[in-house]
Amino acid sequence: MTLLIRGGHIVNEGRIWEGDIVVEDGRIAELTPHSSLHTPHSTLHTPHSSLHTPHPYDSVIDATGCYVLPGVIDSHVHFREPGLTDKADIDSESRAAAAGGVTTYFDMPNTQPQTTTLEALDEKFQRAARHSHVNYSFFYGATNDNVDTFSQLPADRIPGVKLFMGSSTGNMLVDRQEVLERIFRTCKLPLMAHCEDTAIINRNMAEAKGAWGDDPPVSLHAMIRSEEACLSSTRKAVALAEKYGTRLHVAHVTTAEELDLFSPLTARHSPLITAEACVGYLLFTQLDHERLGAKIKVNPAIKTPVDQFMLRQALTDGRIATVATDHAPHLPAQKQGGCARAASGMPMIQFSLVSMLELVDQGVLTIQRLVELMCHHPARLFGVQQRGFLRPGYQADLVIVRPQTPWTVTPDVILSKCGWSPLEGHTFQWHIERTLCNGHTVYQNGQVDTSYIGQPVHFHHP
Ligand SMILES: [Zn+2]
Numbered sequence: 001m002t003l004l005i006r007g008g009h010i011v012n013e014g015r016i017w018e019g020d021i022v023v024e025d026g027r028i029a030e031l032t033p034h035s036s037l038h039t040p041h042s043t044l045h046t047p048h049s050s051l052h053t054p055h056p057y058d059s060v061i062d063a064t065g066c067y068v069l070p071g072v073i074d075s076h077v078h079f080r081e082p083g084l085t086d087k088a089d090i091d092s093e094s095r096a097a098a099a100g101g102v103t104t105y106f107d108m109p110n111t112q113p114q115t116t117t118l119e120a121l122d123e124k125f126q127r128a129a130r131h132s133h134v135n136y137s138f139f140y141g142a143t144n145d146n147v148d149t150f151s152q153l154p155a156d157r158i159p160g161v162k163l164f165m166g167s168s169t170g171n172m173l174v175d176r177q178e179v180l181e182r183i184f185r186t187c188k189l190p191l192m193a194h195c196e197d198t199a200i201i202n203r204n205m206a207e208a209k210g211a212w213g214d215d216p217p218v219s220l221h222a223m224i225r226s227e228e229a230c231l232s233s234t235r236k237a238v239a240l241a242e243k244y245g246t247r248l249h250v251a252h253v254t255t256a257e258e259l260d261l262f263s264p265l266t267a268r269h270s271p272l273i274t275a276e277a278c279v280g281y282l283l284f285t286q287l288d289h290e291r292l293g294a295k296i297k298v299n300p301a302i303k304t305p306v307d308q309f310m311l312r313q314a315l316t317d318g319r320i321a322t323v324a325t326d327h328a329p330h331l332p333a334q335k336q337g338g339c340a341r342a343a344s345g346m347p348m349i350q351f352s353l354v355s356m357l358e359l360v361d362q363g364v365l366t367i368q369r370l371v372e373l374m375c376h377h378p379a380r381l382f383g384v385q386q387r388g389f390l391r392p393g394y395q396a397d398l399v400i401v402r403p404q405t406p407w408t409v410t411p412d413v414i415l416s417k418c419g420w421s422p423l424e425g426h427t428f429q430w431h432i433e434r435t436l437c438n439g440h441t442v443y444q445n446g447q448v449d450t451s452y453i454g455q456p457v458h459f460h461h462p
Contacts (some may be wrong), residue, residue, distance in 0.1 A: 001025060001058050003439060007034070008063030008400060011371050012070065012390040021068065022057070023396040026439035031390060063400050066433055069371050070390050071103025071134075071397030072353050073378035075159060076192070076251060076276060076324035078345065079105070081127060083112025085417075088329040088347075091131040092417035095450065096327075096350040098443040099415050101399035101432045103134050104387060104457055105349070106159045109141030110172050116141040118152060125157070125456060134437050135387070135397065135454040139192060141172055147182045153189065155461055159382040160190035160249070166198040166233050173198065184240040189461055190247045190382055192276075195233035196300050201225055208339065215338040218294045222286040222301040224339055227255045230300050234258045241273050249381060252278040252326050254300045256310035264318025265377065274321040274381060277311050277373075279352045282323070282359065284308075284422070294335050294342035295422045298326065315365045315373060321381060323373040325352045329418035347416040351409065351423050357401065357430040385458040395455075396439035405431035415448070 003023040010019050010031065022030040074097065080088040090107075097105055107124070109115030115124060121140055128136040139162040140153055150161065163183060164172045174180060175198060184191070204224040208216040216224070234250055238261050241248035253259065253275045262275045284296050285305045296302055314320040328345025335342050348355075356374065360367045379388025386394045408427045411419060435443040442452050 001439070002029075002056070003059050003061065003396075004057040005061045005063050005068060005398075005400070008066045008068035010068045010390060011367050013376065014368050014372070016368065021390065021396075021398070023436075023439045026396055028390060028392055028394050028396050030392060061400070061434065066400045066402045067367065068390075069101070069399050069401065070375040070388055071399050071435065071437065072101050072374045073104040073384065073388050074102045074324050074327065074349055074352065074374075075106045075322060075378040075382060076278065076326050077105045077107050077349060078110065078326070078328040079107045080329065081111060082123070087331055087334075088417045089131070090128055090136075091133070091450075092415065093327065093329070093349065094131070094133040094136070094454070095448040096347070096415040097134050098435050098437065098448050099432065099446075100350040101353040101401065101435050102349055103397035103399070103435060103437045103442075103454075104384070105134065105136055106382070107136065107138050109139050109162050110164070114141050114143070114172060115139070116143045116146050116172070118149060121154075121158070128456070129453065132454045133442055133448060133450060133452055135457050137457040137459070142174055142183050142187070143172060144174055144176060144179050147179070147186050150186050150188070155189060156459055157456060158189070159384075159457075159459060160192055161187050163191055163193045165193050165195050165237055180236075180240060181244075184244040184246045187246055190249055191241070192249045192251050193237045194251050195230060195237050196225060197229045197232040200229040200232060204229070205339070215340045218297050218338045218342060219286070219289045221289065221297055221339050222303050225299060225301040227257060227303060227307075230255050231257050234261060238273055245272065248273045249321070250275045252276055252281065252300060253311070253320070254281050254303050254307060256307050259310055259314050259319050262319045265321040266318055270381070275314075275319060276322045276324055277315065277320040278324055278326040279348050279355050280326070280346060280422070281308065281311055282315075283355055292422055294337060295420070296346060297335070297339075297342050297344050298328070298346055299344040312359070312364045316369055320373065322377045323352075323356060323370075324378070325349050327352075329416050331418055332420055346422050347418055347420070350415055351421065351428070353399065353401070354428045354430045354432065355423070357403075358428060361429060383459045383461045385460055387457065396436055398436050399432060400434040402431045402433050404429055407431055413446070
């Protein structure tokens with residue numbers, strides 16, 4: 001099967017040019033320029049004559065007026081399967097992913113059962129092979145007593161190990177110093193850490209309850225899950241990684257102060273310790289609790305406008321290496337109440353790419369940088385094989401987006417099982433026209449091809 005995607009503005013590896021992409025049997029066969037838009041001296045070879053002669057392709061997609069990007073790799077999602085499937089499942093959330101231009105996701109281990117045994121990990125792969133409509137892999141979860149299993153992990157099938165360092169999420173808290181030392185010493189795969197200091201949070205919560213009663217108002221969330229709690233825990237993780245030479249990726253950095261702990265990821269330099277930003281922290285500030293209540297209650301808490309400003313700056317200066325979603329659906333009833341009662345986490349995967357494209361329109365980052373943060377860097381940092389870039393021989397995971405096409409988030413467009421979004425009522429200017437996964441159109445015209453099943457991702461860890 002051959003496919004020609006013609007006439008789009010292709011964004012890849014720091015450049016934008018107008019050209020064609022030829023796909024053969026699910027892989028990119030050729031990238032050819034029409035004319036060079038932003039790089040007058042293109043190094044690619046000259047255009048072929050496909051536009052002017054009868055073409056030999058089985059199908060042709062006209063991307064004129066659109067941008068063609070590598071499919072997004074979302075390296076931080078919670079699809080809730082198995083065990084929490086009233087909130088979400090692999091089938092529903094991978095549909096939302098396809099509709100959002102996300103062609104690959106890495107799911108987190110705080111499910112029921114937790115993904116903290118080799119059997120539970122295997123079970124997730126089996127479920128995804130039946131139900132996932134885009135490509136997939138799964139983090140393994142570290143606990144207080146499973147470090148011995150790290151040596152048996154299938155390194156070519158998983159992105160790494162997830163560590164909840166002083167977080168209450170899903171009862172996977174690891175905060176015993178000697179266990180943390182063992183984890184950082186033993187883990188040879190990338191270690192992704194959620195960093196919040198539980199002792200500080202507990203102290204702040206007790207104070208808030210003393211003043212406000214059993215369920216303090218959600219506007220206090222960022223004071224309870226405070227900057228100090230984040231900084232203290234992130235500092236500890238960074239120190240341990242430096243001590244043991246562990247490859248550490250700190251999940252969802254939320255404060256300006258933490259950013260100083262990271263050195264920039266550049267084309268030539270991959271630091272041992274890198275940081276992730278999640279879309280919600282780039283879109284909202286703690287002041288938005290006034291408007292959105294507990295809908296945007298997430299852990300760590302969304303912080304101040306200054307923190308948001310600094311996080312946005314770090315997208316471009318390299319201290320933020322990847323942008324993911326921390327897509328974490330809960331049912332509407334579970335999002336009621338204040339700091340103690342309302343569940344933490346929100347859905348985001350269906351609207352992450354269009355949200356980031358909106359930040360491009362606002363001048364926060366360039367579209368080339370967006371592609372680095374959401375596609376190239378997740379592939380590079382986790383050792384993803386043959387995805388995340390538009391290159392000959394790579395899997396044809398790509399998304400076609402059209403600018404200046406306003407549409408509004410309404411409940412009927414939401415594909416996540418929970419059925420709500422903090423972005424309801426928001427009008428986006430960018431529209432996801434089509435998502436291709438392994439050369440197959442998995443999403444177009446508002447429809448997901450649910451007969452399609454994605455592939456397990458392969459990894460090569462250096
Ligand atoms: Zn998470």
